[in-house]
Amino acid sequence: MDWARVSSPANDSERLLFRQLFETLVRIDCRGEIRPGIADGWSSDSTGRFWTFTFPQPGQFTGHPPITAGAVASSWKAREPGIQTLGIDSAVALDDRTLRVTLRASRDSAPRLFADPLLSVGHRVAVVHDPSGRVVVPNDPPVDFELSPAGDPRDALDRGIDLVVTRDPAVAEYVASRPEFVTFPLPWSRTYALLQFAGTQPISGIPGTDSLRRSLASDVVEAEARPAQPPFWWNGPQSCRLDVLMEVTLPTSPRVVYSRTDEIARALAERIVALSGNTQLRAVGLGDIDFATALREGGERGYIVFLPRNVAAPCHASAALSAGGWLEPLIDTRARAIVRRGAPPLSIDWDGSIKVVGKEERSRGSQ
Amino acid sequence: MSFRTRLFFALVLAVLVPLGALAYGVRSEMERRLTSEYEGRIRSLVSVIAADLDGESRTVAARLRALASELARSDRFRLAAVRSEPSSRRYLLDYAGNAMSLSGLSLLQIQDSAGRILSSGHFRNEFDRLQPELPRMLAAAGGLALVRTRTPDTTILALARVDSFQVGGRGFTVVGGSEAEGHLLDRLARDGELTVALVTRPGWRPDTSQGARVLRELPLPFLDLLAQNVRLDTARFVITQSFGTVRALRQSVDRWLMIALALTVAVALIGAAWLSSRISRPLRDLARKTSEIDLDRLDQSFDSDRPDEIGALSRLLGAMTERLRAGSARLREVERRAAVGDLARQVNHDIKNGLAPIRNVLRHLSQVGRQDPQLLPAVFEDRRSTLESSVEYLETLARNYARLSPGLERRPCDLNAVVDQILRNTTSDGVEIRTRLSERLPAVLGDSLMLRRILENLIGNAVDSLAGRKGGMVTVSTEETADSKPDRVRITVADTGPGMTREQLERAFDDFYTTKAGGTGLGLSIVRRLVMDLDGVLRIETEPGAGTRVVLEFPTASSPPAATAP
Numbered sequence: 001m002d003w004a005r006v007s008s009p010a011n012d013s014e015r016l017l018f019r020q021l022f023e024t025l026v027r028i029d030c031r032g033e034i035r036p037g038i039a040d041g042w043s044s045d046s047t048g049r050f051w052t053f054t055f056p057q058p059g060q061f062t063g064h065p066p067i068t069a070g071a072v073a074s075s076w077k078a079r080e081p082g083i084q085t086l087g088i089d090s091a092v093a094l095d096d097r098t099l100r101v102t103l104r105a106s107r108d109s110a111p112r113l114f115a116d117p118l119l120s121v122g123h124r125v126a127v128v129h130d131p132s133g134r135v136v137v138p139n140d141p142p143v144d145f146e147l148s149p150a151g152d153p154r155d156a157l158d159r160g161i162d163l164v165v166t167r168d169p170a171v172a173e174y175v176a177s178r179p180e181f182v183t184f185p186l187p188w189s190r191t192y193a194l195l196q197f198a199g200t201q202p203i204s205g206i207p208g209t210d211s212l213r214r215s216l217a218s219d220v221v222e223a224e225a226r227p228a229q230p231p232f233w234w235n236g237p238q239s240c241r242l243d244v245l246m247e248v249t250l251p252t253s254p255r256v257v258y259s260r261t262d263e264i265a266r267a268l269a270e271r272i273v274a275l276s277g278n279t280q281l282r283a284v285g286l287g288d289i290d291f292a293t294a295l296r297e298g299g300e301r302g303y304i305v306f307l308p309r310n311v312a313a314p315c316h317a318s319a320a321l322s323a324g325g326w327l328e329p330l331i332d333t334r335a336r337a338i339v340r341r342g343a344p345p346l347s348i349d350w351d352g353s354i355k356v357v358g359k360e361e362r363s364r365g366s367q
Numbered sequence: 368m369s370f371r372t373r374l375f376f377a378l379v380l381a382v383l384v385p386l387g388a389l390a391y392g393v394r395s396e397m398e399r400r401l402t403s404e405y406e407g408r409i410r411s412l413v414s415v416i417a418a419d420l421d422g423e424s425r426t427v428a429a430r431l432r433a434l435a436s437e438l439a440r441s442d443r444f445r446l447a448a449v450r451s452e453p454s455s456r457r458y459l460l461d462y463a464g465n466a467m468s469l470s471g472l473s474l475l476q477i478q479d480s481a482g483r484i485l486s487s488g489h490f491r492n493e494f495d496r497l498q499p500e501l502p503r504m505l506a507a508a509g510g511l512a513l514v515r516t517r518t519p520d521t522t523i524l525a526l527a528r529v530d531s532f533q534v535g536g537r538g539f540t541v542v543g544g545s546e547a548e549g550h551l552l553d554r555l556a557r558d559g560e561l562t563v564a565l566v567t568r569p570g571w572r573p574d575t576s577q578g579a580r581v582l583r584e585l586p587l588p589f590l591d592l593l594a595q596n597v598r599l600d601t602a603r604f605v606i607t608q609s610f611g612t613v614r615a616l617r618q619s620v621d622r623w624l625m626i627a628l629a630l631t632v633a634v635a636l637i638g639a640a641w642l643s644s645r646i647s648r649p650l651r652d653l654a655r656k657t658s659e660i661d662l663d664r665l666d667q668s669f670d671s672d673r674p675d676e677i678g679a680l681s682r683l684l685g686a687m688t689e690r691l692r693a694g695s696a697r698l699r700e701v702e703r704r705a706a707v708g709d710l711a712r713q714v715n716h717d718i719k720n721g722l723a724p725i726r727n728v729l730r731h732l733s734q735v736g737r738q739d740p741q742l743l744p745a746v747f748e749d750r751r752s753t754l755e756s757s758v759e760y761l762e763t764l765a766r767n768y769a770r771l772s773p774g775l776e777r778r779p780c781d782l783n784a785v786v787d788q789i790l791r792n793t794t795s796d797g798v799e800i801r802t803r804l805s806e807r808l809p810a811v812l813g814d815s816l817m818l819r820r821i822l823e824n825l826i827g828n829a830v831d832s833l834a835g836r837k838g839g840m841v842t843v844s845t846e847e848t849a850d851s852k853p854d855r856v857r858i859t860v861a862d863t864g865p866g867m868t869r870e871q872l873e874r875a876f877d878d879f880y881t882t883k884a885g886g887t888g889l890g891l892s893i894v895r896r897l898v899m900d901l902d903g904v905l906r907i908e909t910e911p912g913a914g915t916r917v918v919l920e921f922p923t924a925s926s927p928p929a930a931t932a933p
Contacts, residue, residue, distance in 0.1 A: 218453075218456075218457075219456060219457065219460055219494070220492055266519075267491075267492060269519070270490070270491065270492040270493075270519040271492035273492075273519055274490060274492050274493035274494075274496060274519075275496070279517060279592075279593040280593075282517075282519065282520050282521065283519040283520055284520050285520070
């Protein structure tokens with residue numbers, strides 16, 4: 001299992017699927033408040049280093065077996081190096097319902113830290129139907145996914161799908177006059193930014209002004225967008241950033257590159273190229289692998305990247321950013337959830353992820 | 368140089384010169400016509416290309432006109448561009464891209480009167496940028512120019528035109544074009560032999576090192592929006608022709624002409640060789656026959672039924688040979704009569720010599736019988752030996768003369784067998800006799816007794832010439848002559864004796880001429896006569912101190928019978 005992928009889903013489909021399959025000790029709702037997750041209670045000592053989580057009574061709910069404290073400790077133990085980057089020293093199951101977590105140091109972010117997807121624990125196994133791409137999650141009721149990001153979401157809605165998560169305004173426009181659907185915006189989940197590495201000549205004509213960001217949000221991208229709004233978690237205390245310097249090549253290519261599958265990034269890159277006044281500068285879309293390689297090598301004039309708008313552990317997330325570069329935030333975007341009336345209830349977290357609430361969660365009143 | 372060689376070269380030249388001239392003429396005419404027709408076709412294609420280019424320009428202009436008319440009527444455009452209605456702004460920004468796709472253009476830009484880009488189809492997000500030079504310079508260029516501009520990820524060259532329209536009292540320009548590289552160039556160069564290149568750099572010339580030729584250049588105003596200082600320049604559509612097909616055709620024609628010429632030369636050489644040989648053969652035959660004519664060989668036939676000069680020459684030579692034959696016969700008759708006269712005198716002399724002792728003895732016996740008859744027996748006895756010696760001499764003389772008139776009986780004879788028989792009965796007296804007899808010797812048409820007499824005389828003479836000489840050797844060889852017509856057999860009797868002087872050789876065939884003690888002087892005379900009777904040839908090769916070779920040639924039994932010499 002690639003837990004880094006769980007922590008940073010590549011697209012909205014993955015985010016939606018992973019949210020059904022994995023759970024954290026606590027979760028942060030769309031208003032930013034901490035809610036029970038696997039654990040239904042938590043406390044810490046006076047130092048803030050030692051945290052105790054209590055789990056619900058076993059047998060209280062029907063369906064699949066409940067997650068025990070021992071299962072969480074074992075799962076974390078199996079991926080210890082990744083877990084330790086979050087500052088967690090150890091996790092010990094005192095019994096099936098009690099987990100003792102020791103931090104290396106007191107963290108301001110706790111207990112929000114424990115909502116980081118990297119600390120997820122899987123307790124459901126999805127059934128993948130090849131080659132249709134259908135994924136069935138054994139929830140109560142079961143959740144049936146169609147992972148077809150290239151398809152037209154309107155087709156899916158017409159086929160009877162209960163939930164569609166999309167960033168395409170045309171889809172929301174399509175269902176606006178249809179009473180069987182309810183549309184609501186999800187939290188701002190992505191911030192698009194221009195990344196340039198040290199040694200790169202700044203692209204002229206790109207002042208970090210609100211007017212530019214407004215123009216980008218309103219005229220350039222085909223998505224629900226707004227000018228990128230501070231604060232930005234990657235501009236937090238420098239002390240939490242790891243001193244890892246990347247060896248980057250000085251840019252030789254007059255290109256602003258973006259992921260070819262990302263239309264928002266394409267539009268932003270083209271606008272930056274148009275405003276630069278440099279007739280040699282080009283906006284070039286790369287495949288996912290080539291884009292990741294280009295990002296690692298740092299040989300381009302600029303990169304259009306997106307970052308999660310909110311992270312549970314900013315220090316940990318900052319450490320994962322490419323060192324040696326600076327980010328010029330451009331716009332924030334969010335997706336919309338289109339839900340068929342009468343569908344099972346949903347819970348929405350602060351990172352924009354949606355979870356279908358099963359009977360057991362409803363009975364726990366966790367919504 | 369022989370007549371045959373001269374004839375050969377004459378025939379070759381007679382064929383090749385006109386043929387070469389024909390080939391050269393055909394090739395030149397073909398090339399002229401091919402080039403003429405090809406260039407005519409190319410001129411037509413160039414005209415079509417120019418018309419296509421003009422048609423493309425007119426198509427762009429028509430599409431721009433339609434777009435301008437539609438924009439002038441569009442309420443949403445009016446709201447967005449004139450009234451700056453925020454809700455219609457995205458419509459305006461997306462308009463050029465949508466219109467460009469629908470109209471099939473590669474470049475489309477809408478500007479306001481200040482040169483601000485309101486909507487751009489090929490570069491959607493370059494809106495609000497100022498680019499007033501594009502419509503201004505296009506208008507200065509007459510409304511049509513080649514424009515190099517950029518898209519987000521590349522640059523394009525477009526055949527662009529400009530149009531304008533009014534909405535709400537404000538002026539707008541619309542610039543549109545079709546891509547000038549790639550598809551358009553391919554479409555223009557519809558013939559594989561033509562290449563249409565778009566040249567934007569001044570002074571650039573296409574590569575003509577491979578035989579390509581620039582047919583025509585179509586100049587066009589050029590606007591490079593990527594340059595530091597945008598100015599109106601000149602670009603060219605350069606149409607080049609590769610000549611590949613014509614060159615291949617010429618090479619093919621040349622190749623086939625060369626093949627045909629080579630075949631003709633080969634046929635001409637063979638034909639000339641055959642013809643020259645055929646023409647010169649009668650002359651060579653005449654020369655050979657003529658070379659074989661001498662007084663002993665007047666049996667050559669020059670009969671010919673050819674109506675041409677060679678036939679006439681052959682008949683003249685036949686007549687000449689006939690006259691020679693008659694002259695030879697007369698000469699032989701004179702010789703014969705002289706010989707008979709000589710012989711008669713010799714016989715007279717010899718008989719007289721033989722009879723003189725007899726007459727003397729008879730006179731003596733008559734005298735004794737008259738004077739003293741009782742002494743007659745004693746005297747007879749005393750003179751008897753003289754009588755017997757004289758009689759024997761006369762008998763020998765008679766036998767020798769009898770040899771001068773042999774009978775002739777022709778039939779196939781094995782010459783090697785005759786040689787063997789002679790050598791078995793020959794007393795060599797210490798002289799080594801060697802033979803080199805051909806195993807495949809044809810039978811000779813002759814008389815074996817005469818052949819024996821000939822060879823006995825020659826071998827005997829050769830052995831006698833070596834009498835008293837140590838280490839002497841006689842060689843008898845037979846062979847078939849390789850170059851004679853009709854077929855003949857050659858027999859050679861060679862000795863290592865003292866040879867003959869020129870004077871001796873000239874008299875060697877004279878009757879009664881001899882250099883041997885006790886010789887009759889009739890041997891070689893008889894041999895010569897017998898050889899002539901057998902239609903043979905006799906030749907003596909000799910030199911004092913170097914021995915003598917007597918070479919005889921006789922016709923084989925398969926040879927046609929020779930005309931009998933008179």
